[in-house]
Amino acid sequence: MSTTGQSAIVAAGVRKAFDETTVLDGVDLTVAEGTIFALLGPNGAGKTTMVRILSTLITPDAGQVCVAGHDVAREPDAVRGLIGVTGQFSALDDLCTGLENMRLMADLNHLGSSAGRSRVSELLDRFGLADAAHKPVTTYSGGMRRRLDLAMTLVGNPRVIFLDEPTTGLDPGSRRMMWDSIRELVAGGVTILLTTQYLDEADELADRIAVLDRGRIVAEGTADELKRRVSGGHVRLQVPTARCLHGAVALLDGASYDEEKLEIEVPTDGTVSALRHLLSVLDDGDIEVDQLSIHTPDLDDVFFAVTGHPTEEVLALP
Amino acid sequence: MTTIAYTLRDSATMTRRNVRRLLRYPSMTIVLVGMPVVFLLLFVYVFGGQLSHGLGGALSGGHVGRNGYLNYVAPGVLLLTVAAAVQGTAIVVAMDMTSGIIDRFRTMAIARSSVLTGHVLAALIQTMAGLAFVIGFAVALGFRPTAGVVPWLAAIGLLGLFAFALVWLATALGLAAKSVETASNTPMFIMLLVFLGSGFVPASTMPAGLEQFARYQPFTPVTETLRGLLTGTPIGSNGIEAVAWSAGIAFVSYLWAIHLYRHRRAS
Numbered sequence: 001m002s003t004t005g006q007s008a009i010v011a012a013g014v015r016k017a018f019d020e021t022t023v024l025d026g027v028d029l030t031v032a033e034g035t036i037f038a039l040l041g042p043n044g045a046g047k048t049t050m051v052r053i054l055s056t057l058i059t060p061d062a063g064q065v066c067v068a069g070h071d072v073a074r075e076p077d078a079v080r081g082l083i084g085v086t087g088q089f090s091a092l093d094d095l096c097t098g099l100e101n102m103r104l105m106a107d108l109n110h111l112g113s114s115a116g117r118s119r120v121s122e123l124l125d126r127f128g129l130a131d132a133a134h135k136p137v138t139t140y141s142g143g144m145r146r147r148l149d150l151a152m153t154l155v156g157n158p159r160v161i162f163l164d165e166p167t168t169g170l171d172p173g174s175r176r177m178m179w180d181s182i183r184e185l186v187a188g189g190v191t192i193l194l195t196t197q198y199l200d201e202a203d204e205l206a207d208r209i210a211v212l213d214r215g216r217i218v219a220e221g222t223a224d225e226l227k228r229r230v231s232g233g234h235v236r237l238q239v240p241t242a243r244c245l246h247g248a249v250a251l252l253d254g255a256s257y258d259e260e261k262l263e264i265e266v267p268t269d270g271t272v273s274a275l276r277h278l279l280s281v282l283d284d285g286d287i288e289v290d291q292l293s294i295h296t297p298d299l300d301d302v303f304f305a306v307t308g309h310p311t312e313e314v315l316a317l318p
Numbered sequence: 319m320t321t322i323a324y325t326l327r328d329s330a331t332m333t334r335r336n337v338r339r340l341l342r343y344p345s346m347t348i349v350l351v352g353m354p355v356v357f358l359l360l361f362v363y364v365f366g367g368q369l370s371h372g373l374g375g376a377l378s379g380g381h382v383g384r385n386g387y388l389n390y391v392a393p394g395v396l397l398l399t400v401a402a403a404v405q406g407t408a409i410v411v412a413m414d415m416t417s418g419i420i421d422r423f424r425t426m427a428i429a430r431s432s433v434l435t436g437h438v439l440a441a442l443i444q445t446m447a448g449l450a451f452v453i454g455f456a457v458a459l460g461f462r463p464t465a466g467v468v469p470w471l472a473a474i475g476l477l478g479l480f481a482f483a484l485v486w487l488a489t490a491l492g493l494a495a496k497s498v499e500t501a502s503n504t505p506m507f508i509m510l511l512v513f514l515g516s517g518f519v520p521a522s523t524m525p526a527g528l529e530q531f532a533r534y535q536p537f538t539p540v541t542e543t544l545r546g547l548l549t550g551t552p553i554g555s556n557g558i559e560a561v562a563w564s565a566g567i568a569f570v571s572y573l574w575a576i577h578l579y580r581h582r583r584a585s
Binding site for chain 1 (some may be wrong): 324335419423427428
């Protein structure tokens with residue numbers, strides 16, 4: 001089934017309120033097949049509610065949702081057959097072992113006994129859980145639980161996977177392992193929608209990012225596109241003497257400086273020509289520079305720009 | 319496979335899961351079976367000597383004294399076993415519903431009903447095993463049912479049917495409970511009904527108002543039918559009433575449980 005370029009997830013005008021409180025206020029999003037899409041937002045932004053709607057757990061008050069080619073409202077079972085969900089809270093059976101949890105998934109996915117057995121042992125191997133397979137999951141570490149959770153989601157070979165805050169609460173090592181697993185999945189052709197509060201996670205993993213704030217998508221694009229939307233890029237110069245510092249500041253527009261540290265910050269759009277211009281100005285003025293570093297805006301800058309100040313200039317961006 | 323085949327397969331999977339969970343958490347089953355055993359010992363050895371004097375004609379099969387009371391009270395203790403077991407069911411269901419794995423099931427293409435069916439069948443297996451143990455214990459103490467094969471089968475069938483009804487009721491109570499604590503308290507009234515019927519003393523010995531209540535509540539016809547089947551006391555219309563009550567409770571509780579499960583507020 002070659003479906004390159006098709007959309008795995010399409011949501012239009014999704015609204016949801018719980019007891020008068022609007023949680024989602026008209027969310028549109030489109031996720032291309034075989035890509036990772038990150039829904040980025042602070043706690044309470046509506047990320048989990050959106051995932052619950054996309055994964056057929058709750059129905060929206062308004063709007064249309066199509067996942068893996070099926071309408072979520074009209075054919076929820078068809079959608080369920082093609083998706084996998086790993087929620088924010090572990091969905092394991094604590095009274096059972098890792099192997100028993102996996103077997104349960106194999107049975108519920110109606111895999112035959114030999115197909116189920118090989119799928120289960122393959123996944124346990126892949127997630128480094130083979131040695132702990134016979135231990136009750138209550139003895140697992142946080143990272144192991146999360147990996148088992150994801151492994152259980154994969155038993156049914158889902159085409160679209162929802163990961164709600166997949167690395168929240170994990171130590172850096174487990175987090176990196178989880179990232180690697182997620183990348184592997186997409187390499188295998190599945191589509192992933194993940195939610196996260198971590199900007200570096202979205203930056204690291206996602207092909208496209210949507211910033212969700214108070215039930216609305218306030219910005220959407222690739223990580224680079226989002227970074228380009230905010231100012232905040234600058235060049236940092238380290239100079240040897242106070243004389244150089246003042247000389248440079250006099251020549252450069254908009255420069256700010258720190259006399260103690262002998263540092264100058266010059267705003268830049270990050271293009272090569274701007275940098276070349278900066279260097280030639282410094283050369284012409286005979287200013288000595290020890291070190292130069294370029295700071296491009298990261299998602300933190302984006303995040304604060306779009307959620308901290310939801311002004312027209314942010315919302316008016318294309 | 320057809321839809322029905324999938325439903326059966328998923329229900330069997332869920333039943334296996336729940337039986338395994340009950341086996342992994344045996345302390346609850348032990349406590350639940352231990353309670354009727356304690357009541358049996360208490361009523362036979364502490365109260366039984368005195369109580370047997372007042373029972374007179376109600377004692378059956380030529381048993382008298384403490385032993386006569388044991389034969390009288392055993393069917394009541396069996397129903398107490400059912401009532402105690404389903405209290406556990408409500409707790410187990412509530413615990414499961416508050417865990418993340420239920421949401422996982424709800425996002426999978428499995429028969430929706432299988433989650434509840436699995437709980438009900440596992441609880442029924444647990445209850446029947448508990449009943450077998452308590453019957454064995456009562457026999458060891460001197461309980462001597464006079465029943466032949468057919469009445470025994472009928473008694474087991476009635477216990478199974480009534481347990482099925484109360485398990486569905488407890489499942490609904492477990493689903494309705496906002497927390498596991500609530501779920502452990504709400505089914506308490508079921509246990510009380512055993513005492514407010516003819517389980518431990520004949521209803522006719524109670525004050526008028528209570529006697530009326532005892533006569534028309536479901537546990538009394540079930541107790542009397544069971545007692546009749548096992549020890550040969552007259553059953554009369556109690557048999558039909560017992561079956562009707564069981565079917566009615568099962569049906570209403572089933573609809574209630576399904577409704578609660580479908581409309582469970584997703585938060």
